[in-house]
Amino acid sequence: TVPPVKYRRILLKLSGEALMGAEDYGIDKQVIERLAAEIIEVQQAKVEIGLVIGGGNIFRGAGLASSGMDRVTGDHMGMLATVMNALAMQDALEKLGARVRVMSAIKINEVCEDYIRRRAIRHLEKGRIAIFAAGTGNPFFTTDSAAALRAVEIGADLLLKATKVDGVYDADPKKKKDARRYEKLTYDDVINRDLQVMDTAAIALCRDYNMPLRIYDITRPGDLMRILQGKQIGTLVHG
Ligand code: UDP
Numbered sequence: 433t434v435p436p437v438k439y440r441r442i443l444l445k446l447s448g449e450a451l452m453g454a455e456d457y458g459i460d461k462q463v464i465e466r467l468a469a470e471i472i473e474v475q476q477a478k479v480e481i482g483l484v485i486g487g488g489n490i491f492r493g494a495g496l497a498s499s500g501m502d503r504v505t506g507d508h509m510g511m512l513a514t515v516m517n518a519l520a521m522q523d524a525l526e527k528l529g530a531r532v533r534v535m536s537a538i539k540i541n542e543v544c545e546d547y548i549r550r551r552a553i554r555h556l557e558k559g560r561i562a563i564f565a566a567g568t569g570n571p572f573f574t575t576d577s578a579a580a581l582r583a584v585e586i587g588a589d590l591l592l593k594a595t596k597v598d599g600v601y602d603a604d605p606k607k608k609k610d611a612r613r614y615e616k617l618t619y620d621d622v623i624n625r626d627l628q629v630m631d632t633a634a635i636a637l638c639r640d641y642n643m644p645l646r647i648y649d650i651t652r653p654g655d656l657m658r659i660l661q662g663k664q665i666g667t668l669v670h671g
Contacts, residue, residue, distance in 0.1 A: 435661040441480040441556060443588040445579035448489035448517055450594055450650045458489060459520050468524035470656050475530065479660055480556040482586050483563045484579040485521055487513030493571065507571035511538055514575060518565035531560045537569030549585050576630040580637040591643050593630060594650035599667035600629050616668045629669060645669040
């Protein structure tokens with residue numbers, strides 16, 4: 433028998449890079465299809481799911497600024513990139529039969545809905561997957577901050593950050609063989625030791641509103657479901 437899930441509502445943050453797979457730009461069709469299938473599996477286990485998707489596989493404001501573009505314009509492009517990723521994920525999820533709404537923090541009504549908190553919660557209650565696009569809608573923020581913000585707003589039980597590493601380490605596991613993975617960290621550990629988990633604004637928001645955060649490896653199929661069944665996978669950041 434399948435173990436029951438322990439969470440009612442989650443916010444899953446996928447970086448733009450997670451959609452790239454082995455490519456170095458854009459969206460890998462097979463990867464997005466696999467991610468969509470995992471998300472639907474979790475939803476079928478009666479977990480309500482909000483998604484925040486990054487845009488780093490297309491544009492990042494900081495990258496554009498370093499090659500001379502105005503930073504705010506670059507951030508606008510980065511936010512629009514997240515809308516494209518959200519549309520691609522919506523499509524992948526719908527192809528597999530899920531009901532999905534993309535809600536953008538920037539008005540782009542011909543393409544998707546606006547983010548309205550009460551409506552977002554209603555979508556979740558009705559069994560729709562809500563994809564929160566365009567980050568926070570403001571320059572100088574990241575989609576990590578958007579993920580923390582939306583998680584708190586929708587009252588998620590858990591914020592999940594999917595990365596390409598299976599948690600947080602005390603050194604880069606690709607460079608140091610004896611790097612150790614933390615099973616648990618406090619928000620203050622992350623901030624004080626400057627561990628690269630999420631940006632400080634995101635961690636501070638999680639800390640202030642006591643939002644548990646788990647970092648896990650997106651490339652391992654099935655881990656998302658196992659986490660929701662209560663398995664201690666990756667690194668938990670808590671109070
Ligand atoms: N961005 C922004 N405000 C936000 C969220 C994102 O300006 O609230 C811009 C920023 O330029 C960022 C880009 O959108 O670099 C893509 O988001 P992010 O870098 O967080 O994507 P990820 O690294 O998760 O793929």
